[in-house]
Amino acid sequence: METRGSAWARAPATGARFCALLALLSLATISLADNGDVIRASGALAGTPLADVTQDLRDGTFWVVGANGNSVDSHRIYHLGSDLSRLGFIENPHPPGRIPDVTTNRGIAFHSLRRTLFVLAFVRSPAGQFVVSETDPDSVDDAGFMGRSFALTPPGDVANLRGLAFDLNLRDFWTLDARNDTLIRFGLDGTIKQSFAIPGKPSPSTDLPGRGIAFDLEVTVQQAFPFLYTTFGDVFSSAPSKVVQLDAAATVDVDGVLFGVRTGVNVPLGAIPAGGLTGIHVARVGRQQRLVAVTSGGEVFQLEITVSNPVPPDDLRCSLTRTNEVSMSWTNHGAGAGGTYGGTIQVLRNGVPFATVPGDSVGFTDATPVQGQSTYSLRASAMPGGPLGAASCECSVVVGSGGVVDRVPLPGSSVHDVARNPETGEIFVTDPARGKIFLLDPDLAPIGEIASPWDDPGGIAFVPAIRLGFPPSDFSTLLAVTRTTGKQLRFIDTAGQQKTSITLSGISETNARIGGLTFIPGPRRFAAMELTSGQIFLLDANGSLVQACPPSFLLSDLEYDRGVAYDPLRETLLVTFVGGVVRELFAGGGCPPTDTEEFPPISLGGLGERFAELNSVGGIEIDLNTLLVTSPRSNSLARILVFPFENTFVRGDFNRNGAVDMVDAVATARYLFQQGPAPRCLDSADINDDGFLDIADPVYLVFYLFLGAAAPPPPFPLAGPDPTFRDNIGCAP
Secondary structure, X not given: OOEOHHHHOOOOHHHHHHHHHHHHHHHHOOOOOOOOOEEEEEOOOOOOOEEEEEEEOOOOEEEEEEOEOOOOHHHOEEEEOOOOOEEEEEOOOOOOOOOOOOOEEEEEEEEOOOOEEEEEEEEOOOOOEEEEEEEOOOOOOOOOOOOOEEEEOOOOOOOOEEEEEEEOOOOEEEEEEOOOOEEEEEOOOOOEEEEEEOOOOOOOOOEEOOOOEEEEEEEOOOOEEEEEEEEEEEOOOOOOOEEEEEEEEEEOOOOOOOEEEEEEEEEEOOOOOOOOEEEEEEEEEOOEEEEEEEEOOOOEEEEEEOOOOOOOOEEEEEEEOOOOOEEEEEEOOOOOHHHOOOOEEEEEEOOEEEEEEEOOOOEEEEOOOOOEEEEEEEEEEOOOOOOEOOOOOOEEEEEOXXXXXXXXXXXXXXXXXXXXXXXXXXXXXXEOOOOEEEEEOOOOOEEEEEOOOOOOEEEEEEEEEEEEOOOOEEXXXXXXXEEOEOOEEEEEEOOXXXXXXXXXXXXXXXXXXXXXXXXXXXXXXXXEEEOOOOEEEEEOOOXXXXXXXXXXXXXXXXXXEEEEEEEOOOOEEEEEEOOOEEEEXXXXXXXXXXXXXXXXXXXXXXXXXXXXXXXXXXXXXXXXXXXXXXXXXXXXXXXXXXXXXXXXXXXXXXXXXOXXXXXXXXXXXXXXXXXXXXXXXXXXXXXXXXXXXXXHHHHHHHHHHHHOOOOOOOOOOOOEOOOOOOOOOOOOO
């Protein structure tokens, strides 16, 4: 029978603690699982959105706080046994509030010295502030014991505090500002004592930590080691991918060197439902550590934490290059200077070792990756010839068309369309929610803003040269910018100065909504994606109609999405369709599709499910052999590979010795079927130039060499670029 506060009264403490001790001993006998494996899962609170979890160090049980105050059940503090069974509940020290003044709970922590619970909540009434309140779990009063209560004012203008943890070493609290990616330490009166960015991020806006913070004090005979744990993930994902361990002893204030150094110990979160995690706690079960995680759906998970010796490399990142290679970087955590390992580092692809690098390496390039999605991980040895430790957390990458070359979050609120100056490589992105146009350098780094001619800029296109007005005047190096609604288009220079404007009178819709915009230099036309009618309108320099392009009857089951771009290489349009794909269309005669297969930006780094959702793919723009793609949903910009850059080569010259002979045919067959050495230039092995590497390639070469069959397609017999290079096979230098 479930009870409230009286179930935790002091009277039966001896018996309860004896039972808890037996439970702890039984848990301590559980055999070790792999790091991140689920030890226990509980649905005892299923359906109740949860915010955070903490452990009662007196007996090893847990306290879980509901996420919000719009219902009684989702506002209470629930008591779970060490086996995650439901024991009872107590009332929350924060009033629940009523809509729109609902209290949202953000964190809970057990203060092991005061033997009380502290709850962090955002209280909307009367002023809207973060408040920390104390309650006694031993109280038998239905209203709960109210102790300390204080407001917490985090640094910065806007914060999103998530999670609460008690630091037994410093006797303070920690919370996570998920909006600004910072960890905050504060005292019992709410005084902020320390604030620092989550370490290990290459730039302030590159990674998203998610939600949750925990503290653990590892005690040995000679020393105590304090550690913080926080969630960590990628800006493109809907949930954190791992929990990282930070050395809480290495926190030097202000002008010091260290702020919570990452130890390299990580706990993968693949077992947690995507997007569900809301709070974490690191618990002690016997001599083992367990990560306890709660979710928005009310599930509670207990995950294994194991520490490998040596600790594997950390912060592994993978990205695709323009030549269709996989570039990897990481941080070492060996015993040597700078984290060097005494032995070697093994590189694994899809769980299979395929390369070994020295123990001080911090990067590697896979020049012959497998087409499609692959995962990479690393293992290291502490000494030459020594055993390898556990594998690191994985990184995922898509090789070939649709693979991510680069991606960045943007400083705005809801990006819309993108344009690029092909001469300078500068990139322009509109944000109608903020009325801004952001300027990025060729490496996608934000470098500033230019004045927008509208308070809601929508479609944008770079115009190298155009003749406008009456009498006509010649203009060059302009940006054409529409609003998100209406038919007005204004021209500005790249400094934001307005030049002139036109009306897109050729668009038939009265209440037009412009998605993407692009400029076709030859005939000096605009292509505008109009969202209300679901058509592409081709317009001349004065905005008059040239032709309208509804989705072709050849693509009758598909509807246009938002993006449209002009590809000067093939003189075609690239257009996004609902469902997250891009197709190539002829820019005339109703805009029928070409014979090129659809291009899937939904494959973005293995995280493409989000790009098949509504408002996930926004504007697009061609950038040499890549496609720039905006995502309004994640407010980000990605550069995706369309086709690999090509270098000169001779088709069939597998070993690149200048001669095409039987040795090349044999080497190609060995590479394909006997795991023989890979060619530096994969395209040289595509002997029949069909875009695939298979048995037909060495057979084609044998037929040419000995049976008088047709010669390999160009480049042959002289070196040169591939004239049919729009495939997934590249040629590195």
